[in-house]
Amino acid sequence: MAVTRKKAAPKKSSTKKSNTVKLKFDTGWxxxxxxxxxxxxxxxxxxxxFINGQWQKPSGKKYFAxxxxxxxxxxxxxxDANAADVNKxxxxxxxxxxxxxxxxxxxxxxxxxxxxxxxxxxxARELAVIETLDGGKPIRESRDFDVPTAANHFFYYAGWADKxxxxxxxxxxxxxxxxxxxxxxxxxLLMAAWKIAxxxxxxxxxxxxxxxxTPLTAxxxxxxxxxxxxxxxxxxxxxxxxxxxxxxxxxxxxNKIAFTGSTDVGKLIQRSIAGTNKKATLELxxxxxxxxxxxxxxxxAVEGVINGIYFNQGHVCCAGSRLYVQESVAKxxxxxxxDRIETLIVGDPMDKNTDIGAINSKQQLExxxxxxxxxxxxxxxxxxxxxxLPRKGYFCRPTLFTNVAQSNRIAQEEIFGPVLSILxxxxxxxxxxxxxxxxFGLSAGVWTDKGSKIFNLTRRMRAGVVWANTFxxxxxxxxxxxxxxSGFGREGGLHGLMPYVDIK
Amino acid sequence: xxxxxxxxxxxxxxxSPRIDQVGVEERAARFTTRSIKKESKLNGxxxxxxxxxxxxxxxxxxxxxxxxxxxKAMHLHDAVPGLPTVAAVCVYPSxxxxxxxxxxxxxxxxxxxxxxxxxxxxPRDIKLRDTRFAVSEGADEIDMVISRGRFHAGEYNFVxxxxxAIKEACGDARLxxxxxxxxxxxxxxxxxxxxxxxxxxADFIKTSTGKIQPxxxxxxxxxxxxxxxxxxxxxxxxxxxxxxxxISKSKLALHYLVMLKEVLGEDWLTNEWFRFGASSLxxxxxxxxxxxxxxxxxxxxxxxxD
Numbered sequence: 001m002a003v004t005r006k007k008a009a010p011k012k013s014s015t016k017k018s019n020t021v022k023l024k025f026d027t028g029w030x031x032x033x034x035x036x037x038x039x040x041x042x043x044x045x046x047x048x049x050f051i052n053g054q055w056q057k058p059s060g061k062k063y064f065a066x067x068x069x070x071x072x073x074x075x076x077x078x079x080d081a082n083a084a085d086v087n088k089x090x091x092x093x094x095x096x097x098x099x100x101x102x103x104x105x106x107x108x109x110x111x112x113x114x115x116x117x118x119x120x121x122x123x124a125r126e127l128a129v130i131e132t133l134d135g136g137k138p139i140r141e142s143r144d145f146d147v148p149t150a151a152n153h154f155f156y157y158a159g160w161a162d163k164x165x166x167x168x169x170x171x172x173x174x175x176x177x178x179x180x181x182x183x184x185x186x187x188x189l190l191m192a193a194w195k196i197a198x199x200x201x202x203x204x205x206x207x208x209x210x211x212x213x214t215p216l217t218a219x220x221x222x223x224x225x226x227x228x229x230x231x232x233x234x235x236x237x238x239x240x241x242x243x244x245x246x247x248x249x250x251x252x253x254x255n256k257i258a259f260t261g262s263t264d265v266g267k268l269i270q271r272s273i274a275g276t277n278k279k280a281t282l283e284l285x286x287x288x289x290x291x292x293x294x295x296x297x298x299x300x301a302v303e304g305v306i307n308g309i310y311f312n313q314g315h316v317c318c319a320g321s322r323l324y325v326q327e328s329v330a331k332x333x334x335x336x337x338x339d340r341i342e343t344l345i346v347g348d349p350m351d352k353n354t355d356i357g358a359i360n361s362k363q364q365l366e367x368x369x370x371x372x373x374x375x376x377x378x379x380x381x382x383x384x385x386x387x388x389l390p391r392k393g394y395f396c397r398p399t400l401f402t403n404v405a406q407s408n409r410i411a412q413e414e415i416f417g418p419v420l421s422i423l424x425x426x427x428x429x430x431x432x433x434x435x436x437x438x439x440f441g442l443s444a445g446v447w448t449d450k451g452s453k454i455f456n457l458t459r460r461m462r463a464g465v466v467w468a469n470t471f472x473x474x475x476x477x478x479x480x481x482x483x484x485x486s487g488f489g490r491e492g493g494l495h496g497l498m499p500y501v502d503i504k
Numbered sequence: 505x506x507x508x509x510x511x512x513x514x515x516x517x518x519x520s521p522r523i524d525q526v527g528v529e530e531r532a533a534r535f536t537t538r539s540i541k542k543e544s545k546l547n548g549x550x551x552x553x554x555x556x557x558x559x560x561x562x563x564x565x566x567x568x569x570x571x572x573x574x575x576k577a578m579h580l581h582d583a584v585p586g587l588p589t590v591a592a593v594c595v596y597p598s599x600x601x602x603x604x605x606x607x608x609x610x611x612x613x614x615x616x617x618x619x620x621x622x623x624x625x626x627p628r629d630i631k632l633r634d635t636r637f638a639v640s641e642g643a644d645e646i647d648m649v650i651s652r653g654r655f656h657a658g659e660y661n662f663v664x665x666x667x668x669a670i671k672e673a674c675g676d677a678r679l680x681x682x683x684x685x686x687x688x689x690x691x692x693x694x695x696x697x698x699x700x701x702x703x704x705x706a707d708f709i710k711t712s713t714g715k716i717q718p719x720x721x722x723x724x725x726x727x728x729x730x731x732x733x734x735x736x737x738x739x740x741x742x743x744x745x746x747x748x749x750x751i752s753k754s755k756l757a758l759h760y761l762v763m764l765k766e767v768l769g770e771d772w773l774t775n776e777w778f779r780f781g782a783s784s785l786x787x788x789x790x791x792x793x794x795x796x797x798x799x800x801x802x803x804x805x806x807x808x809x810d
Binding site for chain 1: 521522523524526527528530531537538539540541542543544545547548551730733736737740761765766768769770771773
């Protein structure tokens with residue numbers, strides 16, 4: 001047939017051998033720098049402790065620096081709270097609880113929380129800039145995800161404050177008292193919102209400690225809380241490292257511990273509160289399985305894998321760090337993934353076009369490098385983007401490992417960086433077994449065009465959150481939390497109220 | 505020959521990859537968050553001008569209208585020196601000769617719709633004659649429509665054979681296959697129709713006639729670009745893309761360019777492989793280019809409306 005002959009010998013020189021074809025992303029039309037202005041943010045040279053509605057000097061008179069991981073420059077210094085400061089903060093919270101907050105009508109409490117959310121929205125740009133400067137995440141993410149989601153969280157729980165009788169029908173609920181809250185460095189403002197909003201809505205008072213590498217947005221939130229005229233002592237925000245956190249956890253007048261962070265620290269906390277009547281929620285590490293079946297919408301699945309593991313430089317406890325691909329489509333998926341990764345822009349977090357910013361700290365970058373070595377030594381095949389990295393600052397190319405087995409450490413341990421381990425599977429049962437074969441159980445993802453397969457999997461998966469045909473989606477109305485060593489208790493949604501109340 | 509046999513091995517089109525609506529729309533939206541400034545904006549805008557198929561497809565088209573449009577195609581805005589021309593002028597077959605003559609020596613291509621455009625509801629021999637006529641009148645490119653009715657009825661072989669036959673009738677003219685995505689209904693079907701068109705011999709796949717709403721959208725174009733990428737992976741053959749209808753602002757056109765660059769890469773960033781089917785986009789792009797030069801927007805009165 002003439003048509004076939006024409007196709008075999010085309011006139012245009014557009015046909016290449018298909019095994020050598022490669023898409024090119026590195027030359028030609030490129031984007032000029034589009035940096036967000038730093039002047040949108042006011043960062044003071046020094047921050048004290050926010051206790052009882054006032055900024056108080058640390059009794060040890062010690063301060064430590066917080067730096068911009070993208071430039072290694074010092075941004076500010078913050079107070080190092082010792083046990084005496086913690087004690088001051090807890091007693092301020094106790095007094096505020098006894099005298100004001102627990103007696104205030106719930107609808108009045110709600111107004112304060114609403115006011116905080118409105119002010120977070122009003123100062124969104126400043127908060128986004130500070131979050132990016134202090135933590136290294138791309139401005140696109142802090143602007144489009146962290147800050148708006150934090151505001152939404154306050155809005156959502158403000159709504160619950162005077163409706164608790166509907167949240168727990170035919171039951172009576174009472175607040176617990178003082179909540180000690182310790183949050184991580186990956187989503188500093190958002191985690192503060194996750195902790196503070198439900199605690200206030202249910203009538204508790206708070207002592208919150210942000211992570212030592214990313215304290216600035218929490219301190220900005222303290223300024224907002226002060227401006228919102230929240231009664232003194234209802235929210236206290238104190239900075240410091242592990243010792244400060246330990247002092248909060250072991251303080252006898254704290255009724256509830258809420259912690260998000262590493263599994264190791266979570267175990268320490270659990271040990272330290274054993275034998276007390278402190279309640280706790282622990283939201284710890286993860287090694288989420290993201291599962292792609294051969295009938296999945298592959299291009300969208302690839303995008304989901306990108307969002308799953310390279311969002312926030314992979315500093316996400318629910319990151320989809322174990323990718324399971326059905327063998328029949330593994331080659332295609334890996335090829336698409338590599339092409340997609342080549343288009344990710346790595347660099348200045350303040351640039352509006354940056355997809356992957358700076359690793360949060362030098363220490364974390366070293367941890368990631370250690371795992372890259374481990375992976376290579378274990379015989380897995382490492383591939384990384386060909387993108388250039390800035391000379392200064394802590395950066396890591398988006399990386400993936402193929403030829404990985406369940407027995408590899410890079411398939412078992414949480415790396416907390418932009419590193420994906422790819423494993424293959426053949427049958428549904430096999431992949432469910434492999435996915436559950438982990439000490440963690442925080443989240444998972446399933447990609448298939450077949451609804452029944454989704455329900456079969458989600459029912460059998462031991463993970464707190466299972467996303468179907470999407471990944472890393474968060475909403476204040478949706479509960480979040482883990483199984484096994486990923487912790488216990490739920491945050492968000494109706495479930496997120498429970499850890500902060502006594503149900504009678 | 506190995507290459508030939510792998511190309512003649514046709515896939516089962518009913519098994520074309522499925523598309524997740526939420527995912528593809530989210531991905532398309534993400535391209536719009538790219539911030540295109542300064543030099544990259546100016547270069548992008550010029551590239552867009554050079555990718556436009558300046559189009560008039562009206563029942564009331566006359567020689568005069570087409571001649572004026574052709575003059576505009578060659579002289580987009582003489583007040584700014586060094587501007588490119590558009591890629592092609594797109595007209596009905598009866599207007600091809602006029603356009604051919606008016607564009608003589610300019611390097612601008614003449615594209616002609618054919619195959620009983622826009623409905624495609626005519627017997628095959630009429631579609632073939634329509635195509636041969638346009639080619640004999642001097643069309644460099646043929647924009648055909650697929651038989652959407654047959655496609656919806658599941659007669660993929662019919663659709664495939666028709667495209668292959670038109671391709672043969674095109675001779676040296678490049679064939680753009682219009683899927684009319686606004687009539688296909690789902691992204692799954694857009695993907696399936698794209699696959700059929702490419703395997704049947706399309707040089708370009710094109711979203712819309714411009715006569716049906718919705719016309720081109722970013723998610724639909726993304727689905728088609730991904731189909732082109734998969735075809736390229738498999739066969740090594742490049743296929744062009746033409747979103748048409750509904751793209752009238754330069755900002756949106758820049759988003760399309762970003763999407764093209766990040767899905768198919770640099771090789772496609774030329775009017776040989778990407779076109780905008782548009783009638784009013786050019787003036788908006790010109791307005792932006794003048795603004796980049798002078799720092800102020802000029803009123804629409806300064807830009808000719810041929």
